[in-house]
Amino acid sequence: MPVSSRTVLTPSQQPAPHEAVGVKFAAMAGTGEIRLESHHHSPEQLKGIAEQCVLEVKRIEKKYSRYDPSSIVSRINAASGQESVGVDAETQTLLDYAQTLFESSSGLFDITSGVLRRAWHFDQKISPSPGELEALLPLVSWRRVERLGESVYLPLKGMEIDFGGFGKEYAADRAALVLQQAGIEHGFVNLSGDIRVVGPKFSGEPYRMGIQHPREPSQHLASIPIHQGALATSGDYERFFELEGTRFCHILNPKTGHPVQAWQSVSVLAPLAIVAGSCSTCAMLQEEAGLDYLNASGFSYLAVDSKGQIHKK
Numbered sequence: 001m002p003v004s005s006r007t008v009l010t011p012s013q014q015p016a017p018h019e020a021v022g023v024k025f026a027a028m029a030g031t032g033e034i035r036l037e038s039h040h041h042s043p044e045q046l047k048g049i050a051e052q053c054v055l056e057v058k059r060i061e062k063k064y065s066r067y068d069p070s071s072i073v074s075r076i077n078a079a080s081g082q083e084s085v086g087v088d089a090e091t092q093t094l095l096d097y098a099q100t101l102f103e104s105s106s107g108l109f110d111i112t113s114g115v116l117r118r119a120w121h122f123d124q125k126i127s128p129s130p131g132e133l134e135a136l137l138p139l140v141s142w143r144r145v146e147r148l149g150e151s152v153y154l155p156l157k158g159m160e161i162d163f164g165g166f167g168k169e170y171a172a173d174r175a176a177l178v179l180q181q182a183g184i185e186h187g188f189v190n191l192s193g194d195i196r197v198v199g200p201k202f203s204g205e206p207y208r209m210g211i212q213h214p215r216e217p218s219q220h221l222a223s224i225p226i227h228q229g230a231l232a233t234s235g236d237y238e239r240f241f242e243l244e245g246t247r248f249c250h251i252l253n254p255k256t257g258h259p260v261q262a263w264q265s266v267s268v269l270a271p272l273a274i275v276a277g278s279c280s281t282c283a284m285l286q287e288e289a290g291l292d293y294l295n296a297s298g299f300s301y302l303a304v305d306s307k308g309q310i311h312k313k
Helices: 043-064 072-078 089-104 113-118 130-139 167-181 273-297
Strands: 019-027 030-038 146-148 151-153 186-191 194-199 207-212 220-226 229-235 240-243 246-249 263-270 300-305 310-312
Touching: 019 043, 030 043, 030 167, 043 072, 043 089, 043 167, 089 273, 113 130, 167 186, 167 194, 167 229, 167 273, 194 207, 194 273, 207 229, 207 263, 220 229, 220 263, 220 300, 229 273, 263 273, 273 300
Parallel strands: none
Antiparallel strands: 019 030, 030 186, 146 151, 186 194, 194 229, 207 220, 229 263, 240 246, 263 300, 300 310
């Protein structure tokens, strides 16, 4: 029944005021932002929920960072060629996902390829010698990783695993789960451009997320409206150097040890950040076959090839 101009609503019938909270923080070698909107939570409650999200992101960072000697990844790597290391259910799930990515990318997404960074020093702008790469390539082999029950063993001394290829996106999804469990229906988590949206603005309008131009850092290539889901970008502009007119980026082909060069950037929209991020990285790794890979994925994308031409779906 419509409310007349003379009708007075009781306090229980009055709609709660619209509250919005934004929190920024440092994590995973970058910046994070959580933005929440609600009619059912006070600003103090929203800040508390955002803080829980930050704690979840930092939990994942500590647990899986290769820079933390106490992390499970560091312990597995330190035991390479010596002994197996027990892992919990969460880590087993991530290893299962790594297996899926390896198979779906024809071996191009390989979480043992991080050892190649020992040969590539992007701050020094020097290409490694063939001998340096030849010494490291035998250590790159997901197929060699032995998973026995609840343990992992890297059989060659010097082998490593690294969840850096999807760890940040996984953290964004886990933080979004914290929001959903707290009853938040409007907001997003942004970890250095890897974004997970749990729901649109309270007005129903989508959040608009900018995609950085791969050659003009101060400009956006596009502004993408997102009601729900995730957006992630992989590119050749995060860590790189140029030598004699060639750009060498940090995304390395595990079979050759050399940087990929076919794409400036690839952005993907998917239901989960970990899916969007791994799909965009796989497309970069596929190089000339990247467009076919993106089309076969079924996800929307915006990609810029090495000549600056834009491809989208």
